[in-house]
Each structure stands twice: as C-alpha cells, then as structure tokens.
Amino acid sequence: MRYLMTFSYDGSKYQGYQKQPNVRTIQEEIEKALFKIAGNRTISIHASGRTDSGVHALNQKAHFDLENKIEIERLKHSINSLIPKDIFVKKIEEVCSDFHARFDVIHKEYIYKVNMGEYNPIEKDYVYQCCEKLDVAEMDRALKYLEGTHDFKSFTKNDLKENYVRTILRTNLLINKKNHNMITFVFVGTGFMRYQVRNMVGTLIEIGKGKKKSVDIIDILNAKDRSKAGVIAPSSGLYLKNVNYNE
Amino acid sequence: MRYLMTFSYDGSKYQGYQKQPNVRTIQEEIEKALFKIAGNRTISIHASGRTDSGVHALNQKAHFDLENKIEIERLKHSINSLIPKDIFVKKIEEVCSDFHARFDVIHKEYIYKVNMGEYNPIEKDYVYQCCEKLDVAEMDRALKYLEGTHDFKSFTKNDLKENYVRTILRTNLLINKKNHNMITFVFVGTGFMRYQVRNMVGTLIEIGKGKKKSVDIIDILNAKDRSKAGVIAPSSGLYLKNVNYNE
Numbered sequence: 001m002r003y004l005m006t007f008s009y010d011g012s013k014y015q016g017y018q019k020q021p022n023v024r025t026i027q028e029e030i031e032k033a034l035f036k037i038a039g040n041r042t043i044s045i046h047a048s049g050r051t052d053s054g055v056h057a058l059n060q061k062a063h064f065d066l067e068n069k070i071e072i073e074r075l076k077h078s079i080n081s082l083i084p085k086d087i088f089v090k091k092i093e094e095v096c097s098d099f100h101a102r103f104d105v106i107h108k109e110y111i112y113k114v115n116m117g118e119y120n121p122i123e124k125d126y127v128y129q130c131c132e133k134l135d136v137a138e139m140d141r142a143l144k145y146l147e148g149t150h151d152f153k154s155f156t157k158n159d160l161k162e163n164y165v166r167t168i169l170r171t172n173l174l175i176n177k178k179n180h181n182m183i184t185f186v187f188v189g190t191g192f193m194r195y196q197v198r199n200m201v202g203t204l205i206e207i208g209k210g211k212k213k214s215v216d217i218i219d220i221l222n223a224k225d226r227s228k229a230g231v232i233a234p235s236s237g238l239y240l241k242n243v244n245y246n247e
Numbered sequence: 248m249r250y251l252m253t254f255s256y257d258g259s260k261y262q263g264y265q266k267q268p269n270v271r272t273i274q275e276e277i278e279k280a281l282f283k284i285a286g287n288r289t290i291s292i293h294a295s296g297r298t299d300s301g302v303h304a305l306n307q308k309a310h311f312d313l314e315n316k317i318e319i320e321r322l323k324h325s326i327n328s329l330i331p332k333d334i335f336v337k338k339i340e341e342v343c344s345d346f347h348a349r350f351d352v353i354h355k356e357y358i359y360k361v362n363m364g365e366y367n368p369i370e371k372d373y374v375y376q377c378c379e380k381l382d383v384a385e386m387d388r389a390l391k392y393l394e395g396t397h398d399f400k401s402f403t404k405n406d407l408k409e410n411y412v413r414t415i416l417r418t419n420l421l422i423n424k425k426n427h428n429m430i431t432f433v434f435v436g437t438g439f440m441r442y443q444v445r446n447m448v449g450t451l452i453e454i455g456k457g458k459k460k461s462v463d464i465i466d467i468l469n470a471k472d473r474s475k476a477g478v479i480a481p482s483s484g485l486y487l488k489n490v491n492y493n494e
Contacts, residue, residue, distance in 0.1 A: 010369045056369055088368040121335040122257045122303055126369065177424075 001069050004061060004095045005030075005045070005079075010086040011056045012125035012236070018050040026051075026087060030062075033082035037075070038066060048101050048108065048243040052194070054235030056126070059090070061243040063101040099245075107169055109188045109242040110197045112233065114205070117181030127182070128201075128237030134208025136173060136183065142207045143171040143185070145217035146200060153224040155200050156193040164224070166191050186241075195232055203230035248316050251308060251342045252277075252292070252326075257333040258303045259372035259483070265297040273298075273334060277309070280329035284322070285313060295348050295355065295490040299441070301482030303373070306337070308490040310348040348490075354416055356435045356489040357444045359480065361452070364428030374429070375448075375484030381455025383420060383430060389454045389461035390418040390432070392468075393447060400471040402447050403440040411471070413438050433488075442479055450477035 007030070015023035019031070027045060034043035047062040070078075072092045079089045113127040116134055120127070146168055153164035168189040176182035185204065187197055203220065206212045212230065220228045254277070262270035266278070274292060281290035294309040317325075319339045326336045360374040363381050367374070393415055400411035415436040423429035432451065434444055450467065453459045459477070467475045 008368055010371070058369075085371055086368045088366050090365065118337060119335050121255055121333045122305075122373065124257070124332055 001067075002063055002065050002095050002097050002099060003072070003075070004063050004093045004099065004101060005089055006091040007060050007062070007087060007089045008058050009056065009060070009088070010125075011051060011054050013086060014053065016050060016053040016055070017047060017057075017060070026057075026060075029083050029087055030079065030089075033079045034064060034066075036082060037070075037078050041067075046101050048105050048240075049192075051238075051240055052235055054125070055238045055240065057240040059242050060240055061101050061245075063095060063099060065097075101243075104245050105191065106244045106246055107188055107190050108192065108240065108244070109186065110192065111187075111239050111241045112185040112197060112201045113237045113239070114183050114185070114201075115181060116183065117179070125236050128234050130205060132209065133181075134183075134205065135210060136175065136208070138210075138214050139204045139208045140173045142204055142214035142217050143173055145214065145221075146187075147171050150221050151224055152193060152196055152221070154220045154226055154229045155196045155203070156226070157195060162193075164193065166193065166196070198233045198235065198238060199226075199229050201233040201237070205233060206230035248314075249310055249312050249342050249344050249346060250319070250322070251310050251340045251346065251348060252336055253338040253340075254304070254307050254309070254334060254336045256304050256307065256335070257372075258298060258301050260333060261300065263297060263300040263302070264294060264304075264307070273304075273307075276330050276334055277326065277336075280326045281311060281313075283329060284317075284325050288314075293348050295352050295487075296439075298485075298487055299482055301372070302485045302487065304487040306489050307487055308348050308492075310342060310346060312344075346492075351492050352438065353491045353493055354435055354437050355439065355487065355491070356433065357439065358434075358486045358488045359432040359444060359448045360484045360486070361430050361432070361448075362428060363430065364426065372483050375481050377452060379456065380428075381430075381452065382457060383422065383455070385457075385461050386451045386455045387420045389451055389464050390420055392461065392464035393434075394418050397468050398471055399440060399443055399468070401467045401473055401476045402443045402450070403473070404442060409440075411440065413440065413443070445480045445482065445485060446473075446476050448480040448484070452480060453477040 009026050014026050017026045019025050019027040030045055043064050045062040045064040076089050076092045114130050115127045116130055119129050119131050149167040151164045152166050170188040172186035174184040256273050261273050264273045266272050266274040290311050292309040292311040323336050323339045361377050362374045363377055366376050366378050396414040398411045399413050417435040419433035421431040454461055
C-alpha cells in the first residue's frame with residue numbers, strides 16, 4: 001500500500017528536511033517513527049522536495065509504502081505520537097502504487113515573511129527581521145518581472161548541471177492588515193531550484209532598499225550569473241506552503 | 248544615573264526571568280551584558296516582576312543604575328550587541344533616582360493566545376495548542392466575572408502568606424479576523440500573583456469545554472481554594488504585554 005502524507009514542521013531546530021549522517025533532519029525523525037510502526041522494518045519516505053536548514057513547511061508532502069494496510073487515522077496518530085512535537089502529520093491518504101510525491105508535482109507554493117518594523121526576538125526564527133522600511137510598490141513591480149518562464153540560473157547555485165528554466169505561475173506581495181510592517185511574498189511555480197526563492201527574495205529586498213531597481217530583474221535574468229542577483233535571504237522567513245498534484 | 252529599560256523576549260529557551268543558580272534566565276543575560284558595559288562592575292536590574300519559565304514578554308520593564316552617564320541610544324545598542332538574539336532592548340529612558348520599576352507599577356497587561364484549530368508545530372512554544380473548539384461566548388461571560396476587585400486566592404499558589412486581593416481593570420476575548428480558531432485573552436490589572444493568569448485561563452478553558460459554567464467563577468472566587476479552579480494553562484501562550492507607570 002502506498003500512502004501520501006501531508007505534514008508541517010518548524011525547521012528552526014533541524015539541519016533541513018533531507019536525511020544526512022550525524023545531523024537532525026525531518027526525514028529521519030519520520031522514518032524512525034515508521035520503522036517502529038512497521039515492526040522494525042526500514043520505510044523510506046519520498047518528499048515533494050527537500051527544504052533547507054531553518055526553512056519551515058505548512059503542507060509538505062511525502063509518500064511511502066507499507067506492506068500491511070493500516071487504518072489511516074490510526075497510522076496518523078501513531079506517527080504523531082512518535083515524532084518530536086515540532087513536526088506534525090496533518091493528513092494521510094491512500095494513493096495509487098504509481099503515484100510519486102516528487103515527480104507528480106504540478107506546482108508548489110512558497111511564502112516568505114519579512115518584518116520591516118522593530119526587531120522582534122519572539123519571531124526571529126519565523127520571520128526575517130529586516131527591520132528597515134522597504135519600498136513595497138517597487139518590490140511589487142519587481143515580482144511581476146519574475147513571473148513567467150525564465151532561465152533562473154542567476155538565482156540558484158552555479159554548480160548545478162541542469163536545466164535552469166522554470167515557470168513562476170503567480171506571485172504576490174501581501175501586507176498584514178493589522179501590522180503594515182509585516183509583508184509576505186508569495187511564489188507559485190512548477191518547480192524551484194535550490195536557494196531560488198531565497199535568492200529572489202534577497203534581490204527583492206535590495207530593490208526595496210533602493211540598491212537595485214525593479215527593472216533590473218530583466219538584466220539579472222538575462223545575465224544567467226549568480227553574482228548579478230542579491231545576497232541570499234535568511235532561511236527563517238521561508239515556508240513551503242503547498243504542494244499540488246493532479247486530482 | 249537611573250535608567251528604565253523596555254525589553255521583549257522569547258521565554259521558551261529560558262528558565263524564567265529571574266536569576267537562579269545554574270539555569271539560563273533573562274535577568275542574568277542582561278546583567279552579564281551590563282557587567283561588561285560598566286567595566287566589570289555588577290549592575291543589578293530590577294524588573295516590574297518576574298515571568299515564569301516559557302512565558303514571553305513584549306514590553307517588560309526594568310530599572311538599573313549606572314555611575315557614569317551613557318548616551319541612551321549607544322547604551323541600548325551596546326546591550327543588544329551583547330545579549331542573545333531572543334532578547335531585545337526596545338528602549339532606554341533616564342528616570343528619577345527614586346523611580347522603581349516594580350513598586351511604581353500602576354497596571355500591567357497580560358495576553359494569552361489559544362489555538363482551537365489543528366495542532367500547529369510552528370507555534371507550539373508561542374500559542375497554547377488546545378486544538379479543541381471552545382464555547383467563546385461562555386468564556387467571554389466568565390471573563391466578566393473576573394473583572395473588579397476580588398480575593399484571587401483560588402487562582403494562585405496556596406502557600407503565599409500575603410493578601411490575595413487584586414483588581415482586574417479590564418478583560419477581553421479577541422478572535423483573530425483571518426483565523427477564527429485563534430483567540431486571545433486580555434487581562435489588565437493592578438497586579439497579578441504567581442500563576443494567576445495561567446490559572447484563570449485554565450479555568451476559562453474548562454468553561455469553554457463545558458466542564459464548568461461561566462457563573463461558577465463566582466463560587467470559585469468565594470471558595471478561596473486553589474482546588475476549585477481549573478488546571479493551570481501552559482506557559483507557552485502567555486505574554487507580558489505592557490507595564491504602565493504614572494506619567
């Protein structure tokens with residue numbers, strides 16, 4: 001039986017999603033729980049993609065296979081009782097045996113939270129503490145240049161040997177109604193490369209500070225050169241919000 | 248020179264505000280910074296009151312004395328550069344030499360955040376994860392019975408040898424406009440005893456669950472017996488929001 005799991009986590013105490021030797025990861029915590037549930041058998045989970053150290057998820061998705069069918073509410077409860085309290089399985093569904101949580105992704109949504117107001121120690125791991133007034137209208141214009149199908153090589157690690165073309169379907173810049181210093185960038189796309197969202201946000205923030213102009217996004221995209229974009233934004237503000245598959 | 252400091256902190260990684268041997272406290276972190284700033288002299292800070300382990304502060308206040316006058320913006324910057332990033336000095340003011348951050352308090356405001364919706368691992372240390380739909384109207388009625396001058400012995404530790412009479416000036420129950428499962432209790436009072444707010448909230452939550460009725464607050468107050476009130480609510484949802492002095 002193949003299962004699809006929807007889960008959320010606080011990434012601030014983990015060295016990212018993906019299992020690595022000698023560090024604490026989200027994947028390992030969940031696989032340790034499944035190992036016990038499956039009667040000391042190794043169960044691998046396959047996520048929609050990894051998130052880096054310090055990055056959070058509101059609705060990450062992963063599939064896994066179990067030999068024996070388990071009632072899904074009981075399975076969800078069992079996993080949640082075995083994993084740390086900063087990870088939470090929200091939902092488990094039965095899926096076809098050929099479903100793949102990574103290869104079948106249609107689009108993903110990331111959000112990035114920025115505080116332009118006074119430093120807030122309580123949210124330091126959950127909202128990027130920029131603490132500087134940014135030009136929101138200019139950043140909003142810059143966002144629109146990122147929409148569409150582009151070669152995003154300037155916004156990712158240079159050493160990837162792959163196709164850098166991705167499509168951003170929708171972007172948004174939301175201002176919190178109660179606190180106008182709290183803004184959220186929204187990116188919906190068919191796929192994102194490593195550090196891509198944080199590099200785009202870092203560049204948007206430089207535009208917000210007046211160091212670059214919104215139209216510079218065009219040149220940065222055309223340059224296909226990481227050094228032309230802004231400094232990477234911290235992981236604290238980034239959330240994987242949704243992963244969508246075909247119904 | 249006497250200074251009054253306004254500061255905020257994430258209480259989740261501290262054993263409370265007040266200095267104690269062998270544990271990490273807010274007071275000690277700030278006093279360690281002041282020790283360096285004052286040229287290796289011990290500077291004691293005097294807060295408006297302590298907060299317990301796991302409790303947060305948005306605007307805690309404390310006074311301290313320095314022999315030499317230091318420009319306040321420089322002083323604020325120096326302290327912030329020496330303390331951990333989960334504590335932040337928002338403001339420093341010069342005050343009269345007879346001002347006292349604890350004895351001169353006129354009223355204090357505490358807020359307590361509750362999530363009635365699905366468990367959220369990202370906010371587990373910042374919002375009490377009740378994860379159960381509560382009767383908000385009935386809790387709101389109960390809050391009103393707590394307002395005014397009462398003997399709050401039922402809501403504090405039984406072993407205090409003191410006067411248990413306090414005045415609650417104002418209460419409120421706020422519902423988050425975007426997420427109706429997020430509620431905030433507000434308490435403004437002349438003073439609160441140890442665990443008083445968390446014991447009141449714990450009782451309100453039992454009322455919200457239908458285990459008690461709002462009018463039971465009258466009997467609980469009259470009983471002057473801790474065992475009549477509800478179970479203490481977790482520290483995670485509690486924030487010291489404001490401390491007010493005479494202008």
